[in-house]
Amino acid sequence: MMNTPESTHLPLADRLLTIDRRFIYLFVMLAAVIPFMFKVELDVEVTPEVMSVYSFIDKLKPGTPILLAADYDPQTQAENGPQAEALLRHMFKNNLRVIIMTLSQDGAAMAEMLSTSISAEYNKIRGEDYVYLGYKPYFGIIILSIGQNFRISYPADFYDTPLDEIPMMKNIHNYSDLACVIQIGGGNVTHAWLTNAHERYKVPLAIAVTAVSGPQYYATLQSGQIFGLIGGLKGAAEYETLLRDEYRRLGIIARAIQGMNVQNFVHILIILLTLVGNAAFFVKKRQGGR
Amino acid sequence: MSPIELTIWQTIGAFFTIAIFSFLYKDNPLYKIAESIVVGVAAGYFTVLLFWTSLKPKFWDQIITHRDGVLVIDKWWYIIPGILGLLMYFHFSSKFAWISRYPLCLYIGIGSGIAIPLSLQTFVLRQVEATMLPVSLYPLEAQSINNLLIVLMVVAALIYFFFSMEHKGVVGKTATFGIWVIMVGFGASFGYTVMARVSLLIGRIQFLLVDWLHWVK
Amino acid sequence: MKRRIPMLIVSITGILMTIQYFIPHPWSEAMYNNALDWLVIIGIFAMPLGIYSMIRIQVLKIQRRSRGWGYAVISLISLFAMLGLGYTQECLESGTFFMKIFEFIYIPIQATMFSLLAFYIASAAYRAFRARNILATIVLAGAIIVMLGRIPIGEAISPFLPDLAAWIMTVPNMAAQRAIMIGLGLGAASTAMKIVLGIERSYMGME
Numbered sequence: 001m002m003n004t005p006e007s008t009h010l011p012l013a014d015r016l017l018t019i020d021r022r023f024i025y026l027f028v029m030l031a032a033v034i035p036f037m038f039k040v041e042l043d044v045e046v047t048p049e050v051m052s053v054y055s056f057i058d059k060l061k062p063g064t065p066i067l068l069a070a071d072y073d074p075q076t077q078a079e080n081g082p083q084a085e086a087l088l089r090h091m092f093k094n095n096l097r098v099i100i101m102t103l104s105q106d107g108a109a110m111a112e113m114l115s116t117s118i119s120a121e122y123n124k125i126r127g128e129d130y131v132y133l134g135y136k137p138y139f140g141i142i143i144l145s146i147g148q149n150f151r152i153s154y155p156a157d158f159y160d161t162p163l164d165e166i167p168m169m170k171n172i173h174n175y176s177d178l179a180c181v182i183q184i185g186g187g188n189v190t191h192a193w194l195t196n197a198h199e200r201y202k203v204p205l206a207i208a209v210t211a212v213s214g215p216q217y218y219a220t221l222q223s224g225q226i227f228g229l230i231g232g233l234k235g236a237a238e239y240e241t242l243l244r245d246e247y248r249r250l251g252i253i254a255r256a257i258q259g260m261n262v263q264n265f266v267h268i269l270i271i272l273l274t275l276v277g278n279a280a281f282f283v284k285k286r287q288g289g290r
Numbered sequence: 291m292s293p294i295e296l297t298i299w300q301t302i303g304a305f306f307t308i309a310i311f312s313f314l315y316k317d318n319p320l321y322k323i324a325e326s327i328v329v330g331v332a333a334g335y336f337t338v339l340l341f342w343t344s345l346k347p348k349f350w351d352q353i354i355t356h357r358d359g360v361l362v363i364d365k366w367w368y369i370i371p372g373i374l375g376l377l378m379y380f381h382f383s384s385k386f387a388w389i390s391r392y393p394l395c396l397y398i399g400i401g402s403g404i405a406i407p408l409s410l411q412t413f414v415l416r417q418v419e420a421t422m423l424p425v426s427l428y429p430l431e432a433q434s435i436n437n438l439l440i441v442l443m444v445v446a447a448l449i450y451f452f453f454s455m456e457h458k459g460v461v462g463k464t465a466t467f468g469i470w471v472i473m474v475g476f477g478a479s480f481g482y483t484v485m486a487r488v489s490l491l492i493g494r495i496q497f498l499l500v501d502w503l504h505w506v507k
Numbered sequence: 508m509k510r511r512i513p514m515l516i517v518s519i520t521g522i523l524m525t526i527q528y529f530i531p532h533p534w535s536e537a538m539y540n541n542a543l544d545w546l547v548i549i550g551i552f553a554m555p556l557g558i559y560s561m562i563r564i565q566v567l568k569i570q571r572r573s574r575g576w577g578y579a580v581i582s583l584i585s586l587f588a589m590l591g592l593g594y595t596q597e598c599l600e601s602g603t604f605f606m607k608i609f610e611f612i613y614i615p616i617q618a619t620m621f622s623l624l625a626f627y628i629a630s631a632a633y634r635a636f637r638a639r640n641i642l643a644t645i646v647l648a649g650a651i652i653v654m655l656g657r658i659p660i661g662e663a664i665s666p667f668l669p670d671l672a673a674w675i676m677t678v679p680n681m682a683a684q685r686a687i688m689i690g691l692g693l694g695a696a697s698t699a700m701k702i703v704l705g706i707e708r709s710y711m712g713m714e
Contacts, residue, residue, distance in 0.1 A: 017634075024633055025314045025626045032488075032495050032625075036506045042659045045669055074617035078493020079486060105336050106617070108343070108599070109609045116601045134343045138550035140401065145543040152540065153547050156347040160596055195408040199416070200528075211486035215479045218676055219685040222440075223420030225412070232482065233489035234657055253500065259492040264660040266488045266625070271651055273633040278647075281637050291602065299607055303615040310619035314626055326581040328616045329565075333558045333582075334589020335609055342596040344551045371545040375552020379559070391513040391711055393549050398710055399517035400542055402699035403524025409699065413692025417685050436678050443682030451690050468686070473642050475683025477649020478675050480636075484628055484654055491625035493618060 013287065016280035024273065031269040035261040042260050043241075049221055050238040053206045053228030054090070056180065062095035064179045065172055069193065070114060071139070071185030073106035076210045082236035082256040083208040084114050084184050086243055092122040092129070093246055097168055099178070101133040101154075103142060103189050108135035112158065121250060126159075127166045134158030140192045147201040149173050175203035180227070182206050186213030198225055208235065233259050300502045307494055443471045514705050521703030562586070649675060 010018070046054075060066070068088065072080035091098050102111040115132045124130055133154045136142045145152040150173065156162045163169045171177065175197060183193045186209035198205040204227055207217060211232025221229050230239060236256035240247060247254045291299075306324050313321040349372055355364045374396065380389040421444045423437035449461060450468030457465040499505045524542070527535040561582075568579040589608065592598060598605035638644040655661040656672020701707035 021630045021634075022315065024630045028491070028626050028629045032491050033499070036495065036499050039506075043662075044659055045662060047673065074614040075621040076490070077614065077618055078490045078496075078622070081493070105339065106332070106613075108339050109335070109606060110614075112599065113601050113606075113610065135339060136344055136348070136547065136551075137340070137554045138546065140404075141543055141546045141550060144404065145547060148536075148540050148543060152544050153348070155352065158343055158599070160342075160347060195412045196404075199408055199412045211482040211489065212479075214482050215475065215676065215680050216684045216688070218681040219417060219420075219688050222677065222681050222685075223416050225416060232485050233492065234485060255496060255500075258500075258506075259489065259496065260659050262492045262495065263485065263488055264658050266491070266629075267484065267654045267658050268660065270484055270488075270629050270632050271654060273629060274636050274647070274651070277633040277636065278638055299611040303611040306612055307615045307619045310616055310623070314623065322575065322578050323581060324616050325620075326578040327585045328613060328620075329561065330582040330585025330587075331589055331608060331613045332617075333561050334586040334593065335613065337555065337558055337586075337590060338593030338605070339599065340551065340554055342593070342599060344554075346596075348551060349548055368548060371548035372552055374545075375549040378549075378553040378556055381556065382559075382563075388509040388513075391509070392516065393553065394710070395513040395516040396520060397546065397549065398702060399520030400524050400546060402517070402702045403521035404528070405699040406521075406525050406696050406703070407528045409692045409695040413688045413695070417689050417692070421685065436674075439678055440682050443679055444685050447683050447686030448689065451686060469642065470645055471679050472683045472686070473645040474649045474675060474679040475687075477646040477651075478653045478680040480646060480650040481653030481657070484632070484650070485657060487622075487625040487628045490618065490622040494615075494622045497615065497618075 011284075011287070013280040013283040016276060017284060027269060027273075028266060031265040032262050035265045038261070040261050042257060042264075044234075044237045044257060044260060046238045046241055047235075049229040049231075050235055051228075051242075053087075053182070053208075053230055054239065054242045056204075056206065056227060057087075057090050057094065057096070057182075060094065060096055060179050063097055065097045065099060065168075065177060066091060066179050067099045067101070067175075067181045069181060069183040069185070069189075070100060070102050070111040071104045071107055071183060071189045072110060072210075073104045074110065076186065077110060078259075079210045079233050079236065080184050080186075080208065081110075081114075082233065082259075083230050083239065084111075085118060086236055086239040086256070087182055087184070087208065087230075088114065088118045089121070089246060089250075090239070090243055092118060092124055093243075095129075096179075098130040099133060099150075099169075099172070100130060102135050103139035103192075104185065105135055105137070107185075108158070121252075127157075127161065128168055131166055131168050132158045139189050140196055143192050143196040144200065147175050147197065147203075175201045178203060180204040180206065182208065184208040186210040190217070194220060194225060206230075211235075233263065304498055304502045307498060311494075443468075447471045510711065513711060514708070518703055518705055521699070525703070649679075 057066070068084070068091070070080075070084050072084070088098065088100075100111055100115045102108055112132060112134075115130060119126065119130055126132070133150070134157065136153045142153045150169070151163050154163060157166060175181070181193065181197055181203050183190055183205065184207075190207055190209055190213060193205060193207070197203050205225070206228035207226050208230035209217060209232075211234070214229070214231030214235075217226065217229055220226050230236065233256050237254075237260050240254040240257050244254065309320045309324045312318055349368060352365045352368050353363060355362055374393040377393050378390050380386045421441055423440060424434075425438045425441070426434050446464050446468035448468070450465040450472065455461055520542075523538065527539050565579040565582050567573075568576045569583075589605070592605040592608070597603065600606065636647060636650075638647050652668065653672050653675060655664060656668040656675075661668040661672065698707060702710070
């Protein structure tokens with residue numbers, strides 16, 4: 001953990017450049033923990049790309065069917081989880097009929113927990129107010145098959161109830177019966193929703209993706225292929241800001257907004273680390289080092 | 291779930307969280323045990339999931355169904371894709387591995403056939419179409435300047451990727467501008483990647499401090 | 508039999524599917540529906556390949572007493588424990604013991620493993636993110652502006668920062684991503700065409 005005895009005799013720039021990486025880990029951990037000690041109510045600025053998702057959902061009439069594809073897994077739960085919760089709360093608050101599905105294998109459990117817990121907050125009945133279809137492998141094929149008929153890939157829902165026996169699914173056959181698709185995830189599955197659902201069947205699509213995937217979808221946002229984009233925890237915090245009164249009414253922690261304070265601290269730390277690293281690098285370079 | 295049961299389960303979760311964090315100090319058996327558990331649990335969960343929510347409703351229940359309390363053979367022809375799927379397992383045989391090519395080729399053929407028009411439509415035609423933006427010089431507004439910049443930047447970045455022409459003269463200068471644009475894009479991607487990674491850490495700290503220890507309300 | 512027929516399957520199905528996109532005739536629709544239906548089933552049967560492969564690797568490790576073979580035993584015990592607990596469909600519903608293992612063991616481990624990346628990216632930024640030349644400086648500046656502009660404190664530092672970050676995302680970043688996307692689209696379509704025409708055969712282990 002400590003520097004070697006030789007390194008303590010080195011010039012400052014060298015010592016900074018050879019610092020044990022575990023010190024950096026310690027700084028990051030502290031920057032992530034300390035902000036939790038202070039309760040700060042942050043104002044999160046809502047970007048147009050998030051606002052358009054909110055407005056679209058908000059304008060739909062009660063009872064309108066909507067598809068929520070929760071294609072995320074434990075790895076990205078910290079980002080996609082708050083996005084999914086906020087979106088589903090908004091949909092249930094507006095009494096929309098929601099079809100929930102997933103194309104991620106671990107997402108099957110995540111989406112099951114999501115639909116069970118959020119539907120309980122709003123006393124929604126499975127089969128009437130929402131349906132959970134579950135997971136099927138090979139996402140590209142599944143997305144295409146839904147364009148023809150949900151029943152090709154999903155003869156039954158996640159709980160083994162045949163789709164034809166579910167009241168909510170009575171007049172829902174394919175994308176043309178839905179107001180839109182909201183996909184939560186990122187990566188190849190999002191690409192497949194773009195090509196196989198939006199382009200092939202012209203269904204309106206909005207996406208809530210991890211921050212890593214976020215930048216690449218600005219091109220599809222500008223082209224109108226997606227009508228909205230929720231990027232990472234920041235995007236989730238924006239959506240929670242729009243639903244702030246609802247979170248207060250339910251007495252639930254807005255986790256993404258809570259996380260923004262930590263995001264502040266760690267970003268500043270990483271920027272400082274980058275600047276210090278660069279300063280040490282250039283000092284050493286001027287002194288004739290590598 | 292009772293509060294005590296929840297606390298016990300959360301404590302187990304916290305134990306494994308800390309076990310994984312211990313890797314930051316150095317590799318250790320606790321980390322490796324957690325890693326091994328994840329491999330087994332993932333495979334076990336997936337097998338169970340696939341059996342109950344895919345194989346049973348999509349294959350088995352389609353072939354053998356209950357009608358008026360009697361078992362009836364319905365869509366018998368589903369056995370054919372089932373057999374085709376099983377042929378994939380010949381992949382592990384050195385002598386008969388070629389048999390696994392049949393279902394694989396069916397997949398690749400259909401997948402490729404679908405991908406040709408859709409890839410061109412989504413990622414080429416629609417993108418080119420969206421770049422054809424109106425630029426009005428009078429009145430000159432911020433949106434017009436941005437539209438002009440978008441057109442110039444997309445063209446420059448594309449020229450950078452165009453290697454059939456030597457990057458010299460006007461082409462060279464445009465390509466240099468193109469690589470600058472791409473680098474700004476990479477910078478934005480890096481910034482977003484930092485955001486994403488930090489968010490993942492926030493999720494775990496929230497689990498430890500908010501859900502488990504209730505230190506923060 | 509070993510090569511020509513598989514290649515013929517690829518070509519025929521590929522051409523049919525491409526044509527189907529442009530000619531939505533009831534016949535081609537019916538063929539398309541059946542193809543999707545069959546592919547879902549083939550996919551379901553093919554998926555356990557990965558699981559079989561994982562078991563094989565773990566068993567080989569134990570048989571050969573390779574380094575760390577004890578961990579392979581733990582993996583197999585976890586696997587069979589989950590298979591044992593998943594004996595009914597109801598086990599997949601929230602609140603069951605099977606799901607508690609997923610929620611309180613699997614999720615924390617997986618999520619924490621990925622959260623380690625936050626530490627690594629901080630370390631990488633400190634050690635390797637250098638303004639060595641003009642291009643690296645552009646990346647560095649872009650990243651810092653976006654990092655500051657996309658967090659609430661950015662607004663406090665300068666009200667100009669969020670706007671600048673938004674401009675970077677919607678103009679230069681968008682343009683760069685679009686150029687990459689066009690390249691990706693052309694690449695994907697041409698590879699698919701090469702496969703259908705039998706020029707690209709590496710998926711069959713052939714040059």
